[in-house]
Every structure is written in structure tokens, then in C-alpha cells.
Amino acid sequence: MSSSTPDTTGKPPVVLVVIAWLWVVLPFLYGLYQLVIKIPALFG
Amino acid sequence: MAEASGRPGFLERERIVAPPGWSRWLIPPAALAIHLSIGQVYAWSAFKTSLEKGMHIGGVASALPFTLGIVMLGLSAALFGTKVDANGPRWAMVVASSCFVAGFLIAALGVYTGQYWLVVVGYGGVGGIGLGIGYISPVSTLIKWFPDRPGLATGIAIMGFGGGALIANPWTASMLSRFGASASAPSVDPHGIALAFLIHGVAYAIFMSLGWLLIRVPADDWKPAGWEPSAQKTHAMISTNNVSARNAIKTPQFWLLWVVLCFNVTAGIGILERASQIFRDFFDTVPPSAAIAAAATAFVSILSLGNMLGRFIWSSVSDVVGRKNIYRLYLGLGAILYVLIMLVGEHSRPLFIVCAILILSFYGAGFATVPAYLRDLFGTYQVGAIHGRLLTAWSTAGVLGPIVVNAIADARSDVPGPAKYTPAFAVMITLLVIGFVANELIRPVAAKWHEPDEVVAEDKTEAQT
Numbered sequence: 058m059s060s061s062t063p064d065t066t067g068k069p070p071v072v073l074v075v076i077a078w079l080w081v082v083l084p085f086l087y088g089l090y091q092l093v094i095k096i097p098a099l100f101g
Numbered sequence: 102m103a104e105a106s107g108r109p110g111f112l113e114r115e116r117i118v119a120p121p122g123w124s125r126w127l128i129p130p131a132a133l134a135i136h137l138s139i140g141q142v143y144a145w146s147a148f149k150t151s152l153e154k155g156m157h158i159g160g161v162a163s164a165l166p167f168t169l170g171i172v173m174l175g176l177s178a179a180l181f182g183t184k185v186d187a188n189g190p191r192w193a194m195v196v197a198s199s200c201f202v203a204g205f206l207i208a209a210l211g212v213y214t215g216q217y218w219l220v221v222v223g224y225g226g227v228g229g230i231g232l233g234i235g236y237i238s239p240v241s242t243l244i245k246w247f248p249d250r251p252g253l254a255t256g257i258a259i260m261g262f263g264g265g266a267l268i269a270n271p272w273t274a275s276m277l278s279r280f281g282a283s284a285s286a287p288s289v290d291p292h293g294i295a296l297a298f299l300i301h302g303v304a305y306a307i308f309m310s311l312g313w314l315l316i317r318v319p320a321d322d323w324k325p326a327g328w329e330p331s332a333q334k335t336h337a338m339i340s341t342n343n344v345s346a347r348n349a350i351k352t353p354q355f356w357l358l359w360v361v362l363c364f365n366v367t368a369g370i371g372i373l374e375r376a377s378q379i380f381r382d383f384f385d386t387v388p389p390s391a392a393i394a395a396a397a398t399a400f401v402s403i404l405s406l407g408n409m410l411g412r413f414i415w416s417s418v419s420d421v422v423g424r425k426n427i428y429r430l431y432l433g434l435g436a437i438l439y440v441l442i443m444l445v446g447e448h449s450r451p452l453f454i455v456c457a458i459l460i461l462s463f464y465g466a467g468f469a470t471v472p473a474y475l476r477d478l479f480g481t482y483q484v485g486a487i488h489g490r491l492l493t494a495w496s497t498a499g500v501l502g503p504i505v506v507n508a509i510a511d512a513r514s515d516v517p518g519p520a521k522y523t524p525a526f527a528v529m530i531t532l533l534v535i536g537f538v539a540n541e542l543i544r545p546v547a548a549k550w551h552e553p554d555e556v557v558a559e560d561k562t563e564a565q566t
Binding site: 070071073074077078080081084085087088089091092095096097098099100 | 131
């Protein structure tokens with residue numbers, strides 16, 4: 058087996074990383090918001 | 102199969118070997134795009150009452166698509182696990198997306214034409230295959246990209262499965278309401294339900310595409326910057342050897358872990374499946390108040406948050422404290438929390454809520470930590486296929502948990518208040534203790550099951566040519 062190659066070459070696709078995370082985080086935040094507005098009833 | 106140009110086919114593993122500099126932080130969102138989608142299955146209840154009214158069916162019939170879906174999840178994960186490992190994550194994600202989306206489209210056709218069996222076969226059967234393949238599709242890839250933090254990586258993805266219902270529940274309810282198919286309306290338009298299924302299919306097809314477009318496997322010689330494999334935390338329970346899926350199921354470690362997962366899941370489902378009713382039985386007043394109904398709904402929602410966050414938080418903690426120790430917490434503290442609920446739960450609502458949230462966080466975490474536990478025991482060689490076989494424990498628990506709780510509670514329907522659940526909770530405590538003992542019995546896998554290094558290397562080479 059060849060020696061391990063550290064992840065230090067090439068240019069990280071920063072814009073793609075941001076878009077990819079927004080793609081999954083935004084729907085999740087919608088669901089979280091819908092949950093949070095129901096919580097006060099629990100202790101009310 | 103390679104294309105005529107000699108370039109690997111779109112779905113082949115060799116086509117998605119990451120170029121130098123590819124960020125591994127693109128892999129969790131790819132996995133989340135799949136898991137947040139297939140996690141919709143936990144929001145099936147949003148369709149249930151509308152289907153009952155719109156198609157004139159009973160509660161048992163309306164639960165069939167969900168039940169079949171969970172059974173198919175475990176079966177397809179077990180049957181296709183080896184194929185997923187062999188063909189790579191893009192192939193698996195495309196197949197999973199196709200099946201999951203096809204399930205919605207067939208269900209839409211079934212409702213539109215008044216053929217309910219199409220909803221069962223479509224959503225539960227075809228869609229269920231998508232659930233199983235989709236669930237295991239990113240797991241081994243994540244473990245390879247995050248050898249330094251496997252618990253964190255799989256926790257993020259599997260948290261998505263818990264969070265899928267969080268998105269789908271309000272989204273489905275609002276869509277059904279807009280299309281005249283809300284369960285609370287005096288009459289339900291079946292065409293509205295069909296349209297909702299159709300839109301779900303199209304939306305999930307688009308959303309899941311990020312997964313199979315972005316997924317990459319690391320090059321054989323890749324490692325995270327600044328991480329030295331030789332400096333990896335060594336521990337007797339973390340193997341540097343590999344075991345094949347075929348051999349793994351011959352080891353006692355596999356079956357002990359199967360018992361651990363099955364009983365941990367059964368104990369969680371004991372509360373999850375009947376959460377709203379349990380809350381009412383513990384805290385309802387006479388006569389019943391409207392406030393309790395709203396609180397019970399909120400209780401169900403906050404349990405889903407506990408289920409989801411537990412997957413991320415506890416599996417990340419397992420990277421630090423070790424897999425065996427974290428399962429001691431899930432099973433041991435879980436049993437103590439059940440005892441607390443039985444003894445003092447009805448006298449303190451906050452204590453009851455905190456105990457239930459923690460139990461559900463351990464339930465979710467049990468799923469999220471198990472891939473890393475498998476990696477520790479059996480190596481990364483065929484961890485996806487082994488994980489698939491282990492998920493049959495989930496199918497078993499999915500049937501066992503609700504049967505235990507509902508059968509006992511129904512048999513004691515004349516018993517008022519929390520006492521109705523005392524025997525059911527006692528069974529859960531016993532199962533957790535058995536799971537705890539099974540976890541204690543897990544030892545490193547014997548050397549006779551280890552694959553020779555040359556076989557592992559040869560298989561890797563074959564997979565990339």
C-alpha cells in the first residue's frame with residue numbers, strides 16, 4: 058500500500074460547501090421552528 | 102459498467118473517487134439529503150387520518166403502509182447491504198431515491214384511482230426498499246471520510262433520519278389542508294391526498310438529488326489533514342483488522358450487539374409509540390382539559406427533538422468515551438429513568454418530561470452509535486453490509502415494542518392513571534437490563550474471523566476497476 062496522502066492539495070470548494078449545507082439546514086430550521094412554537098403548551 | 106469512452110459509468114464507485122482537495126464536509130450534507138428525506142416515514146401519521154376519511158378505511162389498514170415500510174427497511178438493508186458496499190454510495194443513493202420517490206407516485210395513483218392496495222404496495226413495499234438502501238447508503242462512506250470522528254459523522258447523518266419527520270409533519274399537514282384533504286375538515290377530498298403524494302414525490306426527487314450528485318469516496322491513500330493513523334486512539338475494543346459480512350454473523354459479537362440494539366430500540370418505542378396517550382394517563386384531570394390535549398401534542402413533538410438530538414450528541418460523545426461505555430449509559434441509565442418514571446413520574450411533570458426526553462435521546466443514539474461500534478469490532482471492510490444485517494433488530498423491535506406496550510395497556514384498560522403502564526414499563530426495564538448484560542459480554546472479535554490483508558486490498562482494487 059502506498060503512503061497516506063494528507064488532504065492539503067487542491068482548492069476546497071467553499072461555495073459548494075455553503076450551498077450544500079444551506080440545502081439541508083433550511084428545511085430543517087423550518088421543522089425546528091414549527092416544533093418550538095408548540096413547546097410552551099407543554100408546561101402551560 | 103464502464104462507458105464506451107473508457108470513462109467509468111455515472112453510478113460506478115471509480116467515477117466518484119474524490120479529487121485532491123475535495124472537502125469531506127460535503128459528505129454530511131450529501132448524506133443528510135438522503136436521510137432527512139427518508140425520515141419522512143416517521144411522519145406517516147400526518148396522512149393517516151385523511152386516508153381513513155378519504156378512502157373509508159380503518160385504523161389498522163391506514164397503518165399498513167408504515168408497518169410494511171419499516172419491515173421492508175430492515176429486510177432490504179439486510180439483503181442489499183453487500184451490494185451497497187460493492188457498488189458504492191452513488192449507486193445506492195440513486196436506487197434509494199428512485200424507490201422512495203416511486204413509492205409516493207404509486208401511492209398517488211392508488212389514491213386517485215381508489216385502489217388502496219397500491220398505496221400499501223407503493224409507499225410501504227417499493228418505498229420501504231428505498232428506506233433500507235437509503236439508510237445504509239452513506240454510512241460506510243462517512244466512516245471512511247471521518248476515521249478520526251466516526252461517531253460524530255454517522256451521528257450527523259442518522260440524526261437526519263430523526264429530523265425528517267420534523268420537516269415532513271408540518272409540511273404534509275399544511276399541504277393536505279390547502280388541498281381540501283385535512284383530517285380536521287368535515288369531508289376529505291381524495292384527489293387532494295393524491296396531489297399531496299405527487300408533490301411529495303417530486304419534491305423529494307429534487308431534494309435527494311444533492312445526495313447522489315455530491316457523494317464522493319476518498320482515495321485509498323487519503324487521510325484527514327493532520328491526522329496520523331498510527332496516532333489513532335488505541336483500545337482493546339477498537340480493531341485494526343477486518344471481518345467480512347459473511348463471517349461477522351457467525352460471531353457472538355454480532356448477535357450480542359443485535360440484542361443490544363433490539364432491546365434498546367424496543368424500550369424507546371415503548372414510550373414513542375403511545376406517547377400522547379401515556380402523557381394523558383399520567384397527567385389528565387377529571388374532567389379532561391383542553392390544555393392537556395395541547396400539552397400531549399407538544400410532548401410528542403419534544404420527544405422527536407430528543408430522539409433527533411440524541412443521535413448527534415451521544416454518538417459524538419462515544420468518540421471520546423468509547424462505544425461500550427456509551428451503551429452502558431443508554432441501557433443502564435435508561436433502565437433507571439424508567440424506574441423514576443414509574444415511581445415518581447406522576448408527581449412531577451418536569452421530571453417526567455426530562456426522563457422521557459432522555460430515554461428517547463438514548464433510543465435515537467442507539468441507532469447512531471451502532472455503525473461506529475461495528476467499525477470498532479469488524480473494521481471498515483464490509484461495515485455497510487454488516488450494518489444492514491444488524492438492522493433486522495430494528496424490524497424486530499418495531500413489531501415487539503408496540504405489541505408489548507399496547508397489549509399490556511389494553512389488558513389493563515380498567516386501571517386508571519399511570520398504574521396502567523406499570524407492567525409494560527417493568528418489561529422495558531428488564532429488556533434494558535438484558536441489553537446491558539449483552540453489552541458487557543462483547544469482547545474483541547477472535548483472530549480466526551479476520552480477513553487476510555491481501556484479500557481486503559484485492560477487493561478494493563476490484564471495486565475500483
